[in-house]
Amino acid sequence: MHVVLYKEEPKSREILAFALESKLGASVSRAAKFEDVVQVLLANNPVDLIICDSKPENATLYKMLLSTGSNIPVLLLLNSTSPQQQNISFPDIKILAGINLDGEPGMEKVIEIIRNEVKNGNLKPTTDDPDYCRVSAELAIQVSPLQGDLYIRLSNTKHIKLFKKGEQLNKTHIEQVLTEKKIKFLFVHRSDYGSFLLKFGEDLKKIADSPTATLQEKEMLSLSAIQVLHELSHKIGFTEEVHELARESVRLVVTTLSKDFKLVNVLKAFAKDRDKYIASHSLMVAHVACGISTKMTWPSDTTSQKLVTAAICHDLSINNQELAKIRTLKELNNNTTSYTPEEITAYKSHPYTSADSLSQANDISSDVDFIIRQHHERPDGSGFPRGLNARNIAPLAAVFIVAHDIVDFICQQGTDNPSFDNFVAEYFSQYSSGIFKRILVAITPELTKNRAA
Ligand SMILES: [Fe+2]
Ligand SMILES: [Fe+2]
Numbered sequence: 425m426h427v428v429l430y431k432e433e434p435k436s437r438e439i440l441a442f443a444l445e446s447k448l449g450a451s452v453s454r455a456a457k458f459e460d461v462v463q464v465l466l467a468n469n470p471v472d473l474i475i476c477d478s479k480p481e482n483a484t485l486y487k488m489l490l491s492t493g494s495n496i497p498v499l500l501l502l503n504s505t506s507p508q509q510q511n512i513s514f515p516d517i518k519i520l521a522g523i524n525l526d527g528e529p530g531m532e533k534v535i536e537i538i539r540n541e542v543k544n545g546n547l548k549p550t551t552d553d554p555d556y557c558r559v560s561a562e563l564a565i566q567v568s569p570l571q572g573d574l575y576i577r578l579s580n581t582k583h584i585k586l587f588k589k590g591e592q593l594n595k596t597h598i599e600q601v602l603t604e605k606k607i608k609f610l611f612v613h614r615s616d617y618g619s620f621l622l623k624f625g626e627d628l629k630k631i632a633d634s635p636t637a638t639l640q641e642k643e644m645l646s647l648s649a650i651q652v653l654h655e656l657s658h659k660i661g662f663t664e665e666v667h668e669l670a671r672e673s674v675r676l677v678v679t680t681l682s683k684d685f686k687l688v689n690v691l692k693a694f695a696k697d698r699d700k701y702i703a704s705h706s707l708m709v710a711h712v713a714c715g716i717s718t719k720m721t722w723p724s725d726t727t728s729q730k731l732v733t734a735a736i737c738h739d740l741s742i743n744n745q746e747l748a749k750i751r752t753l754k755e756l757n758n759n760t761t762s763y764t765p766e767e768i769t770a771y772k773s774h775p776y777t778s779a780d781s782l783s784q785a786n787d788i789s790s791d792v793d794f795i796i797r798q799h800h801e802r803p804d805g806s807g808f809p810r811g812l813n814a815r816n817i818a819p820l821a822a823v824f825i826v827a828h829d830i831v832d833f834i835c836q837q838g839t840d841n842p843s844f845d846n847f848v849a850e851y852f853s854q855y856s857s858g859i860f861k862r863i864l865v866a867i868t869p870e871l872t873k874n875r876a877a
Contacts (some may be wrong), residue, residue, distance in 0.1 A: 572616025
């Protein structure tokens with residue numbers, strides 16, 4: 425996505441440009457005066473969006489856009505002297521919104537509006553550069569000394585080096601730099617994936633075995649590990665190194681499982697974050713599914729390992745955080761305009777493609793394979809891809825489906841004080857037979873007890 429940012433005041437122009445580049449991967453052309461805008465518009469690189477201050481002189485810009493037949497949308501930045509949008513005389517100019525940029529919320533609003541336009545197909549999404557893998561900033565802090573250079577993304581095709589290979593990072597220093605620049609993600613180059621994975625795998629092992637690492641540190645690292653796992657499996661496939669990372673991630677998550685299952689406490693630990701949806705809901709499902717198996721009195725290390733592996737990998741082949749939130753084909757059909765035909769086809773088969781990626785690794789148990797293939801089946805037979813019903817769904821897959829339903833319910837309700845009475849009431853008829861009924865009976869006391877936790 426190519427954005428022209430026309431803003432006279434240099435400091436706020438730079439801050440906003442950086443947010444657009446780092447959060448959206450947009451390519452931003454900065455313009456301080458109208459002539460700069462004209463130059464960019466006349467160049468060969470097509471412009472997808474203009475962001476500019478709302479002021480009467482914009483009339484010249486609007487006239488130019490109309491005279492060239494351009495339908496580039498405009499996002500206006502309002503201020504105290506120009507609180508209104510200024511396009512009354514130019515109804516043919518598409519004004520996306522007028523946003524007051526004062527402070528952080530204004531900036532977030534700009535990003536959110538652009539994201540929504542991308543989601544609705546009105547603006548081009550930024551495609552990731554296949555040569556760089558995104559690593560959360562928290563993780564970059566953990567994996568030190570670095571086994572490769574770390575970059576920040578300026579646009580989908582441009583990355584600049586922020587930290588050098590071998591640099592022994594002082595955590596406070598890196599945290600400072602990242603907070604100052606409001607950076608959530610750093611990038612590793614393809615040539616360093618191997619050594620990065622090796623070092624990261626070793627660090628995960630150390631932390632999993634460390635008697636001093638806190639639960640919170642382990643949970644945070646698990647989340648980052650799942651993110652990297654998903655990202656890398658899309659970039660380079662489920663290679664032996666990626667598989668090893670999956671094994672270590674499972675081991676780490678297993679060490680954080682609570683013997684005394686307290687649903688609400690577990691869920692409160694994971695903040696909802698749009699950039700981390702796949703990783704955070706996978707981790708939540710892992711905890712809830714293992715908690716349910718405890719209530720079913722089936723707990724064993726092997727069962728937990730199977731459930732955690734399935735949770736971490738069940739949406740492995742989905743690359744779109746929003747698409748991963750869809751649970752049924754009915755929901756998908758109501759949202760077809762938000763996704764490309766390729767994404768829709770891939771979504772419909774993702775229980776199989778995710779399981780197939782995993783089956784390349786020969787030590788995956790058939791139970792894990794079943795859980796992943798059946799995770800979108802429903803007890804009444806309305807699920808996909810096979811339309812199995814309660815009698816044909818494997819017991820561990822049923823535990824997983826219920827755990828996923830609970831996590832979705834929490835995500836909709838908010839983690840603060842979800843009313844599980846509503847969950848029980850809502851699912852009572854759906855879980856009316858076989859293993860689903862037994863699971864609901866086993867977990868209802870826990871769910872209702874946790875209501876006021
Ligand atoms: Fe899924
Ligand atoms: Fe999922």
